Amino acid sequence: MKRSVLLGLFVTASMMASTSFADGKPADLCDANIQTIENGKGQLSANPELSQRAETSVAKAKALKAQGKIDDCIAETSQTIVELRKSTGTNN
Secondary structure (H helix, E strand, C coil): CHHHHHHHHHHHHHHHHHHHHHCCCHHHHHHHHHHHHHHHHHHHCCCHHHHHHHHHHHHHHHHHHHCCCHHHHHHHHHHHHHHHHHHHCCCC
């Protein structure tokens, strides 16, 4: 239970901090999240399911960004980053 609460607080704090540093440039946050996922792909090579999830998310995020749906892109990539970190056990 403590871990779930701490994880929730960490995720909330990191997402709030991310948006505050974006300073009116949400497209940059979308790009940064896409880059974060792509950078982490090397760590996912041992788990094909997670690797496929990352690939799918990046493709969807890029499509959303191309459509001008920046908020949806940020939501998609943020959720994927949280899932990947949870699955791999990293908190960074």
